[in-house]
Amino acid sequence: MLDEICGCPVYLKAECLQRTGSFKFRGAYNRLAAMSADERGRGIVAWSSGNHAQGVAAAARLLHVDASIVMPADAPRAKIDGTRRYGATIVFYDRETENREEIAYGLARERDAIVVPSFDDPYIIAGQGTLAAEVIEDLTGEANIPDCFLAPCGGGGLIAGCATIVSSKWKKTRIYSVEPEAFADTARSLAAGERLRNRKGITSVCDALLADEPGRLTFEVNRRLLAGGLAVSDQAAIAAVQFAFRHLKLVVEPSGAVALAAALQGLVPGKPRGIVIVLSGGNIDPVPYSKMVANA
């Protein structure tokens, strides 16, 4: 069905099926695994709306590292519960009035702990890229290498990691970041050639993609390797969540469905001959999901 809609073979990388329900475990594990025994003993601090939180918490548990995570008080319940289940300590903050990075760095100073950023870190970026390494391995036998690769984009760590490996193996594949329209900082920054911030006071149903601006490191990678940035409306993201329910039998959160939304809406430039779509996560609360699905 997707092939018919998109007019070419479509391949899905379903990271909602990944440990912790999103790709974030990859980068977090890679970062923690690279720490020395001394560093691990000091514990870690991270901030996250929920997917990185769970990734860090799960990796910390596996590696016996003490983890404190700064999360917005209005984060999805599923993400808070998930983070807590892995044994991390959660410190809540108010998204409107407090700065999560300040809180995190304050905690780290107090505890002599190590900050694990959610995207702007070479180990995190490389870890997220392992997803694309698997895609390339899985599609080795295919007659035609997909010429388009789409992934959701918040701070840009996932797409930067994927672009690094995809561009080195599939030289002709065009790589696009996909963002919610109101948070299309990477798309606008790529077009402008410099890092631009999102307006204040905006919101989106894509709670995992609400970054203020592209990361320093991630933008350096992305401006060299991406063909451009795409953006979709919240409505299109929800339609993609519904499509995934109805036809893919996968639970995908709106943030995780934006790349699928771009493909369903025919936003991929040119005439694609094959598209890889990353479904980056599936951590969504029962009530909002149930409302989205009821109208599928």
Add this chain to the structure above:
Amino acid sequence: MLDEICGCPVYLKAECLQRTGSFKFRGAYNRLAAMSADERGRGIVAWSSGNHAQGVAAAARLLHVDASIVMPADAPRAKIDGTRRYGATIVFYDRETENREEIAYGLARERDAIVVPSFDDPYIIAGQGTLAAEVIEDLTGEANIPDCFLAPCGGGGLIAGCATIVSSKWKKTRIYSVEPEAFADTARSLAAGERLRNRKGITSVCDALLADEPGRLTFEVNRRLLAGGLAVSDQAAIAAVQFAFRHLKLVVEPSGAVALAAALQGLVPGKPRGIVIVLSGGNIDPVPYSKMVANA
């Protein structure tokens, strides 16, 4: 999480991700592929509450065979739409007052077409068994072969096909059918040593498992190869659908979740050292799914 709940490694075979959203494509394709060109030219007739319907319709389209499917008027919309999308002709009947087999055989006589039964056929049974062949292949590298294998059971075709291959490769693995409590004809028949019918006028949320009695062929296989039959309440099936939403990020219909429900409820006899669970399908309508998920 499942390993923790069940106290041993658990492996899921997610047939909701199969073409047509359930395992039924396997048997249908195998049956149609075995037909001669002359037989295919005559067209086929089948009856089904929806998953076999879609499996037959999809296989018929691939093999250019004309297909008519007898479906209950109250079948889930998702299953009716799916069957229609593959190009099959649908003939509706009233589950209370009409007999679907009579209608199907009547149509077949009229059109000189071939009846494709939903479970009581060696090709169908063998086709469904390919699922277990994949499980065995996938787990070749595991240190310990799972000693329990659970699959949902309506007429018994899926479990008979799986049992045939599992018992030949994994000699010590105990194989269990899982049914809704009100339709536990296979469990009761296995215990009695003869085929018993379900009571009339009962119902279950597991719309794909409402068989009247075990098949003749399937029961012959199952009474030799199964360790027994398990049964779960509708409530337990729904709890398993919710678990699959929340933790597996998979859309599973209640019928497809009964084996998972049995494992979650600790119904597997003995002390399992490893469990394979078949999630047999994910074709559920938006409104009932949304109601189930809202309380997850």
